Amino acid sequence: MTHLPVLLEEQDLAGALEWLETQPPYAIADEIARMDAVESVITFRLLDKDRALEVFEELDPVDQQQILEGLRDQAFRDLVEHMDPDDRARMLKEAPAKVAQRVLAGLSAHERQMTAALLGYPEGSVGRYMTPETVALQQDLTVGQALEVVRRRGAQAETIYTLPVVDAGRRLTGIVELRELVLSEPRAMVSDLVETAPPMARATDRAEDAARLMRETNVLDLPVVDSEERLVGLLTSDDAFEVIEAADTEDVARQSGAEPLERHYMSVSVFRMSRVRVMWLMLLMVAATLTVSVTQMFEDELNEVTQLALFVPLLIGTGGNSGAQAATAAVRALAVGEVRTSDLLRVIWRECRTGLLLGCMLAVVGLFVGALFVGWDIASVVAVTLVVICAWASTVGGTMPLLAKKLRIDPAVVSAPMVTTLVDATGLVIYFTTAKIVLGV
Amino acid sequence: MTHLPVLLEEQDLAGALEWLETQPPYAIADEIARMDAVESVITFRLLDKDRALEVFEELDPVDQQQILEGLRDQAFRDLVEHMDPDDRARMLKEAPAKVAQRVLAGLSAHERQMTAALLGYPEGSVGRYMTPETVALQQDLTVGQALEVVRRRGAQAETIYTLPVVDAGRRLTGIVELRELVLSEPRAMVSDLVETAPPMARATDRAEDAARLMRETNVLDLPVVDSEERLVGLLTSDDAFEVIEAADTEDVARQSGAEPLERHYMSVSVFRMSRVRVMWLMLLMVAATLTVSVTQMFEDELNEVTQLALFVPLLIGTGGNSGAQAATAAVRALAVGEVRTSDLLRVIWRECRTGLLLGCMLAVVGLFVGALFVGWDIASVVAVTLVVICAWASTVGGTMPLLAKKLRIDPAVVSAPMVTTLVDATGLVIYFTTAKIVLGV
Incomplete structure (x- = not known):
C-alpha cells in the first residue's frame, strides 16, 4: 500500500522523505504521474539531485514538462542537460513555446544541436525516437x-x-x-x-x-x-x-470510439476525458438517426405486428457484437502484420463463412427463445434474421479495417461502435424485410 | 509483392528456391505462418539446414509443431536440439503427446533436463519464458x-x-x-x-x-x-x-467478446475462428433476452405512443458506445498499471461525471434530432434519457473491469459487448420510465 499522498496531505515531510528514500525510481515516477501539478512539483523537490534525475527519466513527456514549469533555473538546466536527446525532443514537441525556449536556452551547444536535429524529423517518425549517440x-x-x-x-x-x-x-x-x-x-x-x-x-x-x-x-x-x-x-x-x-x-x-488520453488515466481532468470521447459519440449518434428513419419506414408493419418491436434490441445487439468481433480481429491482425490489404478478398470469404456458421448456431437458440416469448411465426423471422445479420455483420466488420488501410486511414478508427452503428440500420432493414416476406404483412 | 504461394502452386521449384534465398528468415517465417500444413512443410524442406534453423526459430509454437510433424527423424532431431530451451518448452506445451514424446526422446541429456525444468513451472509463469542459460x-x-x-x-x-x-x-x-x-x-x-x-x-x-x-x-x-x-x-x-x-x-x-485465435489469422480454419467467438456471442444473446422482457413490460406504453419505438436503437446504441468507451479505457489503464483496484471509488466518481458531461452534450443534439422526427414532447424524453443513460453507462463500464480484477477475473472479459448488453436492458428501463413520467402515459 502506498502512503505518499496521505503523508503529503498530513504535511508529514519526514515521513514523505523516508518513503521516497525506500522506493525505486519507477515507483516514485508512478506516484508522481497520478498527482496534480502542485503535488508533483512538491514531491519532486523533496528528491536529492541524483534520484531526481533517475525519477525524471521515468516520467512521460507531459509530466516532465509539468515539473520543469515548477523548477528554478539551475535545477531546470541540470535536469534538461542530462536527458537523452530523443526523450528531450519528444518532451519539447508537447511543451508550450515558453517552456521549449527555456529548455533550448539552457542546453550546451552540443546537446542543443542534437535535439534540434531530432526535432527536424516529422512527428511519429523514427527520427523522433532514435538515439543519435552511437558508437560506429x-x-x-x-x-x-x-x-x-x-x-x-x-x-x-x-x-x-x-x-x-x-x-x-x-x-x-x-x-x-x-x-x-x-x-x-x-x-x-x-x-x-x-x-x-x-x-x-x-x-x-x-x-x-x-x-x-x-x-x-x-x-x-x-x-x-x-x-x-x-x-x-x-x-x-x-x-x-x-x-x-x-x-x-x-x-x-x-x-472503442475514443482518442487516446494524452496523459495518465488518474490525473487527466474529467473535461479532457470527455473531449477524447465526445467526437465519436456524437458522430455515431447522428449516424444512428438512420435507425430512426429505417424504423419510421417500417412503421406500418410495426403497428400491425407490435411484437416485432420486442426483438429489435436483441437482434441489432447480436449483429453489432458479431461485427465488433470481426472488426477487432481484423484490426489486430493488421497491426501485428498477419493480414495485408492484398488479402481483402480472402478476408471477405473467411468472415462471410464464419458469420454464416455463427448465425446458424445462434438461430437455433433464437428460435426457441422467440417461441418462448411469442410464437413460432415471429420466432422463425428472428432465426432467419440472425443468420443473415451475422453473416453481413462479420463481413462488414472484417472488411472495413482493410478498406480503411487501403485508403490510408488508421484501421483502428473502424471501431466496434462504428461497425455496430452501421450494422444497426442495415440490421433493421434485414429484420423488417424478413418479417414482411415470412409473415406476409 | 510476394510470389511464393504462386510459385508453389505452379510447381516452379527453381523460382521458389530463388525466392527463399533472397528473403530474410523472418519474411519466410511470415509466409509459412500463412500456409496450410502441407505447403508449410514443403516450403520448409526447400531450405538448407542453417536457414531452416533460423526460420524455425522465428515461427510460433503451433507452426513449429506442424512442421515437426512433417519431418523425418534426423532433421527433426537437429531442429529440436538447437532450439532455445524456453522456446522448446512453450512448443511442447501445445504439442500433442505423440509429438512431445518424440521431441523429448530426440534431445541430448543436458537439453532434455533444461526443458523438463522449464515445463515444471505453471503455464503463463515466468519460468516458462525465461532462459536458464545465463552467465552468473x-x-x-x-x-x-x-x-x-x-x-x-x-x-x-x-x-x-x-x-x-x-x-x-x-x-x-x-x-x-x-x-x-x-x-x-x-x-x-x-x-x-x-x-x-x-x-x-x-x-x-x-x-x-x-x-x-x-x-x-x-x-x-x-x-x-x-x-x-x-x-x-x-x-x-x-x-x-x-x-x-x-x-x-x-x-x-x-x-470484443472473443477469445484470442491460437494461430495466424490467415491460416486458422473458419471452424476454429467461429469457436473462439461463439461462446460470448451466445451468452450475450441469451442475456439480451432481458431486453425482450423489459420491452414486454412496457408494451402498453409502447402501444399508446408507438413513436417511442423509433428511438430505441439510437438510445441503447449511444448508451452502449459510452459504456464501451469507459470499459475499454479502464481495461487498458489496468493493463499498463495506471489504475489499481484500490482506485475503485475515484474511478466511479470520475466516470460518473464524465458520463454526465457527455450526456448533456449529446442531449442538446438529441433534442433537435427528436424534434425533427416527432415533436418536442418525445424529443425531451429522448434528451433526458441520453443524460441518464450516458452517466449510468460510463459508470458501469468504468467500474466493472475493476470489480472483475478484485474478483481475480481477467478485466478484459468485461468486454464492450458485455457492457453494451447490460446497458441495453437498463437503458430501456430508463427510457420507458422517463417516458411514463414526462408524457404521463
Whole structure:
C-alpha cells in the first residue's frame, strides 16, 4: 500500500522523505504521474539531485514538462542537460513555446544541436525516437582495436550492444554486436563478424513500422539511416517498446470510439476525458438517426405486428457484437502484420463463412427463445434474421479495417461502435424485410 | 509483392528456391505462418539446414509443431536440439503427446533436463519464458576475471548483456551489465559495479506482470529466482515483448467478446475462428433476452405512443458506445498499471461525471434530432434519457473491469459487448420510465 499522498496531505515531510528514500525510481515516477501539478512539483523537490534525475527519466513527456514549469533555473538546466536527446525532443514537441525556449536556452551547444536535429524529423517518425549517440566502427579494425574504440567513446552512447559499421562516407555497411566482439579473439577482424544487410529503417519512416520490424526480426537495436544511407542513429528496444505500447493504446482507444488520453488515466481532468470521447459519440449518434428513419419506414408493419418491436434490441445487439468481433480481429491482425490489404478478398470469404456458421448456431437458440416469448411465426423471422445479420455483420466488420488501410486511414478508427452503428440500420432493414416476406404483412 | 504461394502452386521449384534465398528468415517465417500444413512443410524442406534453423526459430509454437510433424527423424532431431530451451518448452506445451514424446526422446541429456525444468513451472509463469542459460558471476572477481568468465561461458548463454551476480549458495545478490564491465578498468572490482536490489521476479510469478515490470523499469533482462532467492534464469526483452504482445492480443480479443485465435489469422480454419467467438456471442444473446422482457413490460406504453419505438436503437446504441468507451479505457489503464483496484471509488466518481458531461452534450443534439422526427414532447424524453443513460453507462463500464480484477477475473472479459448488453436492458428501463413520467402515459 502506498502512503505518499496521505503523508503529503498530513504535511508529514519526514515521513514523505523516508518513503521516497525506500522506493525505486519507477515507483516514485508512478506516484508522481497520478498527482496534480502542485503535488508533483512538491514531491519532486523533496528528491536529492541524483534520484531526481533517475525519477525524471521515468516520467512521460507531459509530466516532465509539468515539473520543469515548477523548477528554478539551475535545477531546470541540470535536469534538461542530462536527458537523452530523443526523450528531450519528444518532451519539447508537447511543451508550450515558453517552456521549449527555456529548455533550448539552457542546453550546451552540443546537446542543443542534437535535439534540434531530432526535432527536424516529422512527428511519429523514427527520427523522433532514435538515439543519435552511437558508437560506429570502421570495417578494417581488429576486434581489439574495435573494443578500444568502444571503451573510449562508449560512455557517451545510449547503447554499446549494437555497433553500426560504416564506410569512410559514414554510409552504413552492417552491424556488429558487442557480444561477438567480446567472445572473439582480439586479433580477429571486425569485417569477419559484421552482419551485412541487417534490418534497418530510414529516419523518416513511421516509428511504429520500424518498431514492429524489430519485433519480427528480434533485433536488439535497429540502425537508422538518412536518405543517402548514412548512419544517423539507433532505435533501441526500450524506445521501440514505448512506440508499440503507445500505438496499441491508441488502437485500443480508437477501437472503442475514443482518442487516446494524452496523459495518465488518474490525473487527466474529467473535461479532457470527455473531449477524447465526445467526437465519436456524437458522430455515431447522428449516424444512428438512420435507425430512426429505417424504423419510421417500417412503421406500418410495426403497428400491425407490435411484437416485432420486442426483438429489435436483441437482434441489432447480436449483429453489432458479431461485427465488433470481426472488426477487432481484423484490426489486430493488421497491426501485428498477419493480414495485408492484398488479402481483402480472402478476408471477405473467411468472415462471410464464419458469420454464416455463427448465425446458424445462434438461430437455433433464437428460435426457441422467440417461441418462448411469442410464437413460432415471429420466432422463425428472428432465426432467419440472425443468420443473415451475422453473416453481413462479420463481413462488414472484417472488411472495413482493410478498406480503411487501403485508403490510408488508421484501421483502428473502424471501431466496434462504428461497425455496430452501421450494422444497426442495415440490421433493421434485414429484420423488417424478413418479417414482411415470412409473415406476409 | 510476394510470389511464393504462386510459385508453389505452379510447381516452379527453381523460382521458389530463388525466392527463399533472397528473403530474410523472418519474411519466410511470415509466409509459412500463412500456409496450410502441407505447403508449410514443403516450403520448409526447400531450405538448407542453417536457414531452416533460423526460420524455425522465428515461427510460433503451433507452426513449429506442424512442421515437426512433417519431418523425418534426423532433421527433426537437429531442429529440436538447437532450439532455445524456453522456446522448446512453450512448443511442447501445445504439442500433442505423440509429438512431445518424440521431441523429448530426440534431445541430448543436458537439453532434455533444461526443458523438463522449464515445463515444471505453471503455464503463463515466468519460468516458462525465461532462459536458464545465463552467465552468473561471483562478486569477488576483478573486471578482467569477470570478462574471462564471460568469454569462456558466453557462447552457451542466450544473452551476456545482463550478468547476474550470485553468492556461494547461488543466491542472487545483484546484476552487472556487460556495458559496465567493458567500460571499466580490468583491475576494478565487480563488487563496485554491481547493482544490488535490481528488479527481479520469481519463476512462478505471472509472466505478464514480470514483463510489465521490465517495461516500467526499462531493464534489458530480468533476473529470475526460485522460492529461496536462488538464480534460475533471465527473462530477456524479446521474450518479455512476446509476452506483452500475446497479453495485449488476448485483451483486445476479449474486449470484443472473443477469445484470442491460437494461430495466424490467415491460416486458422473458419471452424476454429467461429469457436473462439461463439461462446460470448451466445451468452450475450441469451442475456439480451432481458431486453425482450423489459420491452414486454412496457408494451402498453409502447402501444399508446408507438413513436417511442423509433428511438430505441439510437438510445441503447449511444448508451452502449459510452459504456464501451469507459470499459475499454479502464481495461487498458489496468493493463499498463495506471489504475489499481484500490482506485475503485475515484474511478466511479470520475466516470460518473464524465458520463454526465457527455450526456448533456449529446442531449442538446438529441433534442433537435427528436424534434425533427416527432415533436418536442418525445424529443425531451429522448434528451433526458441520453443524460441518464450516458452517466449510468460510463459508470458501469468504468467500474466493472475493476470489480472483475478484485474478483481475480481477467478485466478484459468485461468486454464492450458485455457492457453494451447490460446497458441495453437498463437503458430501456430508463427510457420507458422517463417516458411514463414526462408524457404521463
